[in-house]
Amino acid sequence: MRDVARAAGVSVSTASRVLSGSAHPVSEAARSRVTAAAAALGFEPNRLARALATARSRTIGVVVHDVSDPYFADIIRGLEDVAGPRDHALFVTSSDRDAAKELSLVRAFVAHRVDAIVLVASGLTTPGYLDDLTGILKRFKDLGGVVVAMSEHAYPAPRVGFDNAGSSAMITRHLIDLGHRRIGHLAGPPELAVSASREDGYRRALAEAGLEAGPDLVECGWFGMEEGASATARLMDRAAPTAIVAANDLMAFGALRHLLDQGVSIPDQVSVAGFDDIEFAAYASVPLTTVRIPLTQFGRLGAELVFELLAGGSPDPWPSVTPELVIRGSSGRAPT
Amino acid sequence: MRDVARAAGVSVSTASRVLSGSAHPVSEAARSRVTAAAAALGFEPNRLARALATARSRTIGVVVHDVSDPYFADIIRGLEDVAGPRDHALFVTSSDRDAAKELSLVRAFVAHRVDAIVLVASGLTTPGYLDDLTGILKRFKDLGGVVVAMSEHAYPAPRVGFDNAGSSAMITRHLIDLGHRRIGHLAGPPELAVSASREDGYRRALAEAGLEAGPDLVECGWFGMEEGASATARLMDRAAPTAIVAANDLMAFGALRHLLDQGVSIPDQVSVAGFDDIEFAAYASVPLTTVRIPLTQFGRLGAELVFELLAGGSPDPWPSVTPELVIRGSSGRAPT
């Protein structure tokens, strides 16, 4: 920047003022000479230095469980869509639902002095995790950092969300309305807060219909397609439900594939429902009945919340997104 | 850090030396006191300051076309898997195949003084793009930055890749071997280098078999499912091929969905093949015959190349990954 200032025949301060878009008045003459010099030299201000001086890095750290899971990938897209135009860059990392890994990622974000940390990965129930996280984030906030949650999380932070339990109940009711009485559930990983919420919704809907969710009707898995397939195999062997509510679309895809491979006809013999409505849902082996969460918009709301907080606001209530039932070919009347 | 030094009863220099893992000798006594003090205070070194002092930010910028495209999401996962353990954070951004946007993203990366820029987004043929990119990256390299390409790119950079044309030819041959004679191609966006390569492979295979790829057999699209479906509609109307080679899996999913919706039986009436073998391929409406690119491993190789270059190495030859034909249910013998 010294070079730019020299080339423009002004002091570094003046150069800095025009280059940083400061509100401080600068004559038009000086301004244009600086701009020209910067362009001629291909000058690119060093943001590290700027961040050090201003205590604002224009950087946001995002923690997801797995970038390659479409659920998270879509949310990241939304975050990026609003952060980018505001000239903020995103650090993206996958925690693999591992407490130790997640904590070290968050610590790294703090070290990088990100302006905000977005926890889109659902909270873990691992012992000690919450305390450690709280400790790290306390220091982060003391440094002026902002924290936003985008999932069920025991850590108290401004949050953009949607009603997991309610949505799960909604789709379960859809199956009940179709006449199903034995409805199984493919639950998510037990250490995730979100798994519990979705399972609760499923149970609540059953209870309200006077049905019982015996323990043999719930099978825990992992949020993946293969795991969904194997969990379905166990569930069918044990309880032979006529309908299955999966805790996410990926598991539902696995269920569809497994049932089809077994020669089960869908939805004539068994109905299957998912959760999230990722784009593939409409292209699955059988078009999937599911709950649509507008993921990209959800991500955008998350970033908008970040910027509001960064600007000193404190939105009340926190934003949220409305899930919606999407009925496709994988659900139908219960077999008679 | 001053606080840590004070608490440990040493100078900042000494504290810095132990906290930064410097090779400079420090007595065991001092070392342990510093470590203890840092832990007690929950000290997290400011990497911005460190980066400013060392000219190494431990940060890598990644440009993809779209994070929410599984092809890129999987690659990012691989990059992350090796960058994370080496304590480097990833900036991830989507260019949307827009030259102006991509250039501004790259500019932001140099402003953030990333140590390396990974171009996993395929090169654009937009006029002026290459020159502008070259200018920016030249300055970046003068600053000590490293550039790695992970796709067909006119910009000359160390590259980890795979044989796009060859793989495309391979899968086309598979269809020819099944007796197909009228084979259509769903090409990618014409402004992408990778689209041309994959189309070339398709054409080469046809030519070698003495078949002709009339212009009506190739339909350009966009690398998405919906676009794949509409391109398929146009292609079927116009040329009614008995087999379709899509430039990526997403387009193939769209093709499957469209054909199925039209009551076309797959593969009895029409065979469909994809490219990439994203995880969903096995769970699509019809399990997809495709070319497997080990995407996560590919991503890992990209990051490893980055670190080799950062360490001053100049690997020769550049690493690459071997595609493999995966035959599933979407391809079968040509109808007689």
Next chain:
DNA sequence: CTGTTAGCGCCTTCAG
């Protein structure tokens, strides 16, 4: 409106 002066927090010669 412009320039001078201090740092931001850390690393790194350079003397001790």
Next chain:
DNA sequence: CTGAAGGCGCTAACAG
């Protein structure tokens, strides 16, 4: 082995 001093590139009072 330890500490003092200077600087990485930029911003932000503070005088002019």
